Amino acid sequence: MAGVTQVTERSPMLSAERSRTAALASSFFRGVIAAGLGLGSLAVLVMVLWISSPYPDSGPGGALHVAAGLWLLAHGAELVRTDTLSGIPAPVATVPLLLVVGPVWLTHRAARDALELGEGRSAPSAGGAFCAVTAGYLLVAAGVAAYARGGSMPADRFSLGFPLAVVVAVSAAAGVWTASGRPLGPLPSWAPLRLQEGVARTLFRTRAEAAFRSAAAGVTVLLGGGVLLVAVALVWHVQAAQSSFLALSDDWSGRLAVLLLALALVPNAAMWGAAYGLGPGFALGAASTVTPYAVEGRPALVEFPLLAAVPVPGPGTVADWAALAVPLAAGLAVGWFTAGRAAPVRAARDEVWSGRETVLVAVLAAVGCGAGTALLTAASGGPLGTGALAEFGPVWWLVGPAALVWTALLGVPVALLLRSWRLRERGWAWRRDRTDAGSGQDASGMSAGAAETAEGKTGAAGEPERSWHSGNGRWWRRRGKDEGGAGAAAVPSPVPPSAPVADEESAAFEPYDFLPTDPWHEKTARGTRWVSLKKDSGGLMPDFPAPEVPTADLPAAEVTHNGRAPEASEPPESGRGTAS
Numbered sequence: 400m401a402g403v404t405q406v407t408e409r410s411p412m413l414s415a416e417r418s419r420t421a422a423l424a425s426s427f428f429r430g431v432i433a434a435g436l437g438l439g440s441l442a443v444l445v446m447v448l449w450i451s452s453p454y455p456d457s458g459p460g461g462a463l464h465v466a467a468g469l470w471l472l473a474h475g476a477e478l479v480r481t482d483t484l485s486g487i488p489a490p491v492a493t494v495p496l497l498l499v500v501g502p503v504w505l506t507h508r509a510a511r512d513a514l515e516l517g518e519g520r521s522a523p524s525a526g527g528a529f530c531a532v533t534a535g536y537l538l539v540a541a542g543v544a545a546y547a548r549g550g551s552m553p554a555d556r557f558s559l560g561f562p563l564a565v566v567v568a569v570s571a572a573a574g575v576w577t578a579s580g581r582p583l584g585p586l587p588s589w590a591p592l593r594l595q596e597g598v599a600r601t602l603f604r605t606r607a608e609a610a611f612r613s614a615a616a617g618v619t620v621l622l623g624g625g626v627l628l629v630a631v632a633l634v635w636h637v638q639a640a641q642s643s644f645l646a647l648s649d650d651w652s653g654r655l656a657v658l659l660l661a662l663a664l665v666p667n668a669a670m671w672g673a674a675y676g677l678g679p680g681f682a683l684g685a686a687s688t689v690t691p692y693a694v695e696g697r698p699a700l701v702e703f704p705l706l707a708a709v710p711v712p713g714p715g716t717v718a719d720w721a722a723l724a725v726p727l728a729a730g731l732a733v734g735w736f737t738a739g740r741a742a743p744v745r746a747a748r749d750e751v752w753s754g755r756e757t758v759l760v761a762v763l764a765a766v767g768c769g770a771g772t773a774l775l776t777a778a779s780g781g782p783l784g785t786g787a788l789a790e791f792g793p794v795w796w797l798v799g800p801a802a803l804v805w806t807a808l809l810g811v812p813v814a815l816l817l818r819s820w821r822l823r824e825r826g827w828a829w830r831r832d833r834t835d836a837g838s839g840q841d842a843s844g845m846s847a848g849a850a851e852t853a854e855g856k857t858g859a860a861g862e863p864e865r866s867w868h869s870g871n872g873r874w875w876r877r878r879g880k881d882e883g884g885a886g887a888a889a890v891p892s893p894v895p896p897s898a899p900v901a902d903e904e905s906a907a908f909e910p911y912d913f914l915p916t917d918p919w920h921e922k923t924a925r926g927t928r929w930v931s932l933k934k935d936s937g938g939l940m941p942d943f944p945a946p947e948v949p950t951a952d953l954p955a956a957e958v959t960h961n962g963r964a965p966e967a968s969e970p971p972e973s974g975r976g977t978a979s
Contacts, residue, residue: 422523423531426513430535430571433509437502438543441473442466444659451652464550467543473498474540475562475778477555483784491552492781493791495663496670499778503570506536510574525575533571537564583607609740610760614767617733617806621772624725625672626665632708640707647702661704667792668705670779673772674793676725677801681780681793683709691719699787726802730809733768737761737810738817751822754815761814765807773799 442463449455449462468478478491513528523531540563547553554563576582584598597603633640648654671681680690683706684699694712710719737760741752752760773795780792 418521419523419527422513422521423527426510426523426528426531427535429509429513430506430532430537431539433505433532434502434536434539437473437505438467438470438539440501441470441498445469448652448656451655453650453652461550464547465552467547468550468552468554469498470502470543471540471547471554471559471563473502474566475499475558476544477558477781478552479555480552480784482551487785489784489788490555490782491784493667493783494778494781495660496666496775496779497663499566503566506532506567506570507574507577509536510571511578512574514575514578525579528578529568529571529575532574533568536567536571540564540567605740606756606760606763609737610763610767612740613733613736613760613764613810614771616736617729617764617768617802617810618771618775620729620732621673621677621725621768621802622666622669622775624676624728625669625674628672628676628722628725629665629668629705629708632710633705636707640704643702643707644704657704664705667779668708670775671793672722673725674776674798676722677772677798677805678723678726679794679797679801682790684787685790686787691715691722701783701788726805727809729768729802730806731813733764733806733810734761734813734817737764737814738821741814742818742821744821748822751818754818757814757818758811761811762807765803765810768806769799769801769803772802 445462445466446459449459455462472478472491472494475494480489480491483489510528510532513532514522514525522528540559544554544556544559583604584595586595586598644654644657647657674681675689675691678690678692680688682688684696687694687696687698689698689709693714694710697712698709700706700709737757741757741760743750776793776798777795780794782789783791
């Protein structure tokens with residue numbers, strides 16, 4: 400029995416099972432550590448501000464409860480403020496988007512590192528790593544939510560499932576996808592067969608990647624334009640912003656806390672500025688809307704520096720209408736990036752997308768830009784209380800379609816115009832004469848140095864021996880005349896006659912031209928070719944003259960019409976005919 404037990408313990412099946420279990424346990428602890436790092440960093444910051452405050456409202460327990468609530472708020476959970484003047488609990492659902500970066504990045508990195516192979520251990524499966532990291536992170540989140548219920552800002556229990564759990568799961572899934580090489584397929588077996596076949600094609604992946612990049616460019620331009628609008632408005636109302644900042648606190652620790660909160664809300668302000676430029680604007684209370692056309696109602700403003708950038712009530716001015724340049728720039732960006740993939744600058748004509756493909760990708764990019772804008776808009780706003788503060792921020796189901804319409808109406812024609820501009824005759828003329836930059840050779844296989852040498856040399860009769868050209872990736876030979884004035888025998892070109900003529904210059908030459916055969920075998924021409932081959936060999940060829948092969952040593956079939964044998968140092972060129 401002892402021997403059986405020993406064999407069982409050393410079984411490879413049990414070793415593999417233990418390895419998988421250890422990998423899953425390691426992924427689980429990675430999720431726990433990621434949650435602990437985010438919570439610990441935020442708790443340290445809150446404790447530093449509490450210690451430096453000259454008038455703390457509560458003890459260290461209250462500060463830790465505030466840190467727990469802020470950590471849950473960073474995941475999108477809605478907090479409930481219980482210590483209000485009216486005694487009615489007020490929701491706090493405006494999430495500072497800069498705080499979201501930390502938890503999302505930590506979860507993403509934990510899931511990504513869980514799939515990396517370590518020394519002496521095996522990595523878990525993609526599904527196992529995702530489940531383990533998510534479970535470990537959510538376990539810590541559940542404990543923090545239970546602890547925060549004893550403070551002044553507990554989290555709403557329904558928001559713990561959505562969006563908190565969804566944010567954690569999406570971040571972990573993104574980390575697993577990154578570790579797997581960012582694949583676009585294959586789709587699950589339950590997906591329609593036609594969709595699986597379409598995703599498996601390289602063409603679909605290329606177009607999907609181009610649409611995603613163009614959509615990301617549009618969203619980025621919208622956010623950048625929103626930041627610019629907010630910055631200009633703050634400079635315009637600098638005195639109001641300064642007064643609001645100084646009125647919120649009298650000591651340096653309080654002002655530092657206000658400054659940090661303002662920095663954390665900068666992405667929110669950028670999204671609000673983008674919504675303002677798109678047209679729908681944003682709400683400052685249940686009965687007030689701020690748009691470039693007018694500021695309606697009486698805004699329910701609170702004392703905060705960023706809110707000092709809000710325009711005054713009344714109809715919009717010329718400066719307000721200038722905010723429409725933000726969606727214009729986003730539409731141009733979508734069209735520019737789409738045209739950059741549809742008709743690249745360094746691409747040949749046969750690599751350019753058709754007009755239908757360009758329109759389809761531009762429309763998909765506009766849809767992606769609208770979806771991304773709607774998602775960021777929904778995250779940037781939310782109620783800050785009850786009554787007048789129940790509606791605060793832009794409305795996602797208005798801002799998202801507005802971004803879609805702007806980028807589609809501008810991106811599609813811009814992409815088509817740029818594609819047509821890059822396909823114009825004069826702008827693309829150089830493509831017909833391009834050579835293979837990687838090998839330094841033209842389409843005939845002859846190097847540039849050898850071509851120049853061969854072009855500059857003449858035969859024994861004083862006539863040009865041959866001329867090499869690289870137009871449209873082809874070469875042809877000049878027409879020569881023999882001593883009697885008649886044209887020499889026709890020599891077929893290595894390029895088939897069905898190859899398209901690239902430009903007017905090459906159209907003047909026939910696919911098959913004439914080449915004098917006598918100078919080809921002269922001693923001077925043979926020496927010229929030998930020098931060119933030796934020069935292009937990079938020193939590999941020995942330093943001895945070109946050998947002369949006597950015709951008596953060759954079969955009769957290899958002797959040309961003039962009694963000379965083909966050279967042994969140069970392989971017979973494809974396409975050279977013999978004169979009868």
